[in-house]
Amino acid sequence: GQNIDQPTEMTATEGAIVQINCTYQTSGFNGLFWYQQHAGEAPTFLSYNVLDGLEEKGRFSSFLSRSKGYSYLLLKELQMKDSASYLCAPESRGYNKLIFGAGTRLAVHP
Amino acid sequence: KAGVTQTPRYLIKTRGQQVTLSCSPISGHRSVSWYQQTPGQGLQFLFEYFSETQRNKGNFPGRFSGRQFSNSRSEMNVSTLELGDSALYLCASSLEGRPGANVLTFGAGSRLTVL
Numbered sequence: 001g002q003n004i005d006q007p008t009e010m011t012a013t014e015g016a017i018v019q020i021n022c023t024y025q026t027s028g029f030n031g032l033f034w035y036q037q038h039a040g041e042a043p044t045f046l047s048y049n050v051l052d053g054l055e056e057k058g059r060f061s062s063f064l065s066r067s068k069g070y071s072y073l074l075l076k077e078l079q080m081k082d083s084a085s086y087l088c089a090p091e092s093r094g095y096n097k098l099i100f101g102a103g104t105r106l107a108v109h110p
Numbered sequence: 111k112a113g114v115t116q117t118p119r120y121l122i123k124t125r126g127q128q129v130t131l132s133c134s135p136i137s138g139h140r141s142v143s144w145y146q147q148t149p150g151q152g153l154q155f156l157f158e159y160f161s162e163t164q165r166n167k168g169n170f171p172g173r174f175s176g177r178q179f180s181n182s183r184s185e186m187n188v189s190t191l192e193l194g195d196s197a198l199y200l201c202a203s204s205l206e207g208r209p210g211a212n213v214l215t216f217g218a219g220s221r222l223t224v225l
Contacts, residue, residue: 087152
């Protein structure tokens with residue numbers, strides 16, 4: 001089975017830093033994806049973590065702790081265009097499907 | 111490289127009708143997944159196809175079905191439509207759909223309204 005928990009909504013100020021947490025319980029865990037989805041648009045791939053630790057990709061970083069079933073997405077130097085939903089998706093070995101969390105809706109204010 | 115193409119983009123049906131949605135994956139991608147997205151439920155997994163075979167199915171009633179053709183294009187069908195089937199149906203393709211090679215590229219979706 002699978003259980004994914006992330007906050008429903010977050011707000012932040014332009015130029016600030018925000019951390020979006022995701023906890024999961026996934027049998028046969030293999031890795032974890034983060035996707036971004038702007039309102040009315042399709043989700044787009046942000047990051048994929050397999051090993052423990054922080055992976056940095058420009059203004060976005062993603063962290064994974066396999067032993068704790070925990071991940072976070074860190075967004076720096078927030079811009080208005082970062083207002084979107086952020087979806088956490090743990091991946092299971094042996095399962096050819098990706099199950100998404102309900103998503104965290106981030107609103108960036110001036 | 112063309113992205114994932116879904117047709118139609120918008121459609122309106124009435125209860126009891128049936129609908130067929132189409133998805134053309136990125137060239138070379140062999141795995142196609144379908145998701146239903148509603149405001150209250152988020153992205154719900156419907157099914158995944160690879161080489162014309164359904165490998166995984168989500169928890170949806172039998173009214174929801176799909177298939178994949180030899181060119182990897184996929185269709186999903188919903189029969190006997192209910193009001194609750196109103197949603198955005200998203201198709202996503204990936205190279206092989208196996209763990210470790212499972213980056214999904216989504217299409218723009220087909221927005222279905224059932225009246």
